[in-house]
Amino acid sequence: MSHNVYIYILVMAGVTYLIRMLPLVLSRKEITSPFIKSFLYYVPYACLAAMTFPAILSATASVVSAAVGFAVALIAAYKEKSLLTVALMACTAVFIVERIMGF
Amino acid sequence: MRGESFRRGLKDGVPIGLGYFAVSFTFGMMAVSGGLSIWQAVLISLTNLTSAGQFAGLDIIIMAGSYWEMALTQLIINLRYCLMSFSLSQKLRRDVPWAHRYLVAFGVTDEIFGISASQEGKVSPYYNYGAMCVAIPGWTLGTLAGAISGNLLPAFMVSALSVAIYGMFLAIIIPPAKTSRAVLGVVVGSMAVSSLFAVVPGLKEVSSGFVIIITTLLVAGAAAYFFPVEDESTEEKEAGVSES
Numbered sequence: 001m002s003h004n005v006y007i008y009i010l011v012m013a014g015v016t017y018l019i020r021m022l023p024l025v026l027s028r029k030e031i032t033s034p035f036i037k038s039f040l041y042y043v044p045y046a047c048l049a050a051m052t053f054p055a056i057l058s059a060t061a062s063v064v065s066a067a068v069g070f071a072v073a074l075i076a077a078y079k080e081k082s083l084l085t086v087a088l089m090a091c092t093a094v095f096i097v098e099r100i101m102g103f
Numbered sequence: 104m105r106g107e108s109f110r111r112g113l114k115d116g117v118p119i120g121l122g123y124f125a126v127s128f129t130f131g132m133m134a135v136s137g138g139l140s141i142w143q144a145v146l147i148s149l150t151n152l153t154s155a156g157q158f159a160g161l162d163i164i165i166m167a168g169s170y171w172e173m174a175l176t177q178l179i180i181n182l183r184y185c186l187m188s189f190s191l192s193q194k195l196r197r198d199v200p201w202a203h204r205y206l207v208a209f210g211v212t213d214e215i216f217g218i219s220a221s222q223e224g225k226v227s228p229y230y231n232y233g234a235m236c237v238a239i240p241g242w243t244l245g246t247l248a249g250a251i252s253g254n255l256l257p258a259f260m261v262s263a264l265s266v267a268i269y270g271m272f273l274a275i276i277i278p279p280a281k282t283s284r285a286v287l288g289v290v291v292g293s294m295a296v297s298s299l300f301a302v303v304p305g306l307k308e309v310s311s312g313f314v315i316i317i318t319t320l321l322v323a324g325a326a327a328y329f330f331p332v333e334d335e336s337t338e339e340k341e342a343g344v345s346e347s
Contacts, residue, residue, distance in 0.1 A: 003167055005143055011170050012160045013150035015177040016184070021208035023188035025201065031193055038327035040190035042289050043319060044220055045279070046326070047183045048213060048272040049293035050318035051155065054301045056269040061262040073270040077277035083214070083270075084118035087125065090270035095263040 060094050064103040069094040105229045112233020118271075119214045119234060120241030125267040126154055127242045130161070131249025132256065137165040141250040148246035152212055152239060154268055156180045182316050187216040194219065194226045203228040210235035217275040285330035293322045 031037055053070070060066040072093035076086040097103050127148055134144035139161075151157050156177050163173050188211050195204070207228050215234045219226045280287040300306045300314040309317070 003164075003170070005139065005164060007170060008160070008164045008173055009143070009147055009150060011173045012147065012156065012177050015174050016151050016153055016156055016181050017209060019178065019181050020184045020188050020211040021205060023185055024192045024195075024204045024208045024211075027189055027192045034331045035327050037193075038330070038332040039323050040186065040193065041332045042286070042323035042326040043183075043186045043190060044213070044217055045276050045286050045289045046293045046322040047186070047315060047319045048217070048276050049290040050297040050315050050322075051213075052269045052272045052276075053294035054298050056266060059265045059269065061258065065262070066266065069266040070269070073266070073273045074277065076270075077273040078281065080278045081274065082118050083274045084121045086274035087122045087267040087270035090266045090273075091125070091263045094266050095259065098259055098262060 061098055062103050065094045065097040068097045105227065108227035108229040109233040112230040112235075113237055114233075115218045115230075116215070116234035116237035119218070120237035122214070122267055122271045123238055123241040124245035124248070125264050127245035128249035128252075129261060129264055130154070130157055131246040131251075132253060132261065133158070133249075134161055134246070135250045135253050137161060139164070141247065144250040145243060145247050149239070149243045152209070152242055153181060153184075154213075179310070179313055179316065183213075183319060184211050184216075186319070187211055187213075187220075191216060191219060191226075194222070195228065196225050199228055207231045210238065212238065214238070214271060214275065221275075221279075285326055285332075288330070289322055289326045292325070293318050296322060 031040075056070050057063055057066045060069065069090040073086050073090040076089045081089070130148065131141075131144050134147065135141060139147075147157055147160070151160070159176050159180050160173060162168075163176060188208060191207070191211060192204075195207070210231055215231060215238055218234060219231055222230065276286075276290050280290050296318045297314055300309055300318070
């Protein structure tokens with residue numbers, strides 16, 4: 001590593017904070033456009049869904065265990081379990097499929 | 104009602120903090136095995152507070168990429184926070200002072216944004232501070248624990264832990280999809296579009312950060328065009344809860 005790790009960290013943290021801070025500080029006016037309002041309402045769902053699938057399928061040691069983890073998380077989320085419960089159930093499912101069933 | 108908002112944030116932040124602990128544990132392990140010191144791994148988590156961006160940044164540090172590459176990668180992967188902050192800015196009351204906006208900004212993560220966006224009506228900055236008070240220690244201490252235990256943890260445990268963050272994402276997006284067909288369409292549509300990027304030749308070359316941005320803009324844009332959110336109902340909700 002020829003570069004300075006602390007400069008990397010400074011660049012990472014600086015860029016990330018600016019992205020978060022500028023819209024909060026600069027856009028204080030109430031938005032009236034129904035399109036923009038609707039767009040901002042849908043952004044988190046679109047963004048989190050895109051980050052989850054298909055990335056989840058390559059997150060674990062095998063596609064089979066990942067698919068089972070995904071299915072279990074979907075069901076648990078559908079039953080409106082808490083964030084942590086859903087996460088732990090998905091982890092447990094992956095663990096069972098990989099260690100006990102041997103996929 | 105600051106105390107009440109703060110306590111509600113703390114309570115809603117607990118599952119996030121625990122989930123973060125599990126995910127950042129993996130980050131700590133990977134950082135130390137990539138050659139960083141424990142202190143550096145913890146410093147990254149404390150100052151960045153983001154999952155995808157940190158994992159990508161770690162790769163660049165280990166590969167000794169340029170500082171520009173680091174800045175550009177963070178910009179692309181974390182550009183979604185820009186959209187979230189923009190949306191959150193609308194949820195805060197207009198008279199919330201500047202200092203609060205600078206502080207709230209530090210805690211704009213997928214999950215904290217998720218819970219504050221799901222609050223009815225306007226949201227108090229103290230709600231976000233409550234959630235941050237649990238989420239930031241969870242993320243930082245998880246990194247510390249992972250960095251210390253290094254490679255002691257067996258591979259199957261690491262494999263099981265790495266679905267935790269996706270489980271959390273699903274827990275945020277699935278329940279609203281049950282009651283709103285438009286949200287369901289957005290969730291399914293986004294997963295389909297990002298899957299196209301994973302399998303179609305040519306599209307496969309697009310980096311993962313760009314895939315998320317393009318998918319989000321396309322799907323949320325289409326949904327806003329075809330299924331505009333009805334204004335009156337949100338106005339009513341805001342009017343009803345804004346006193347709290």
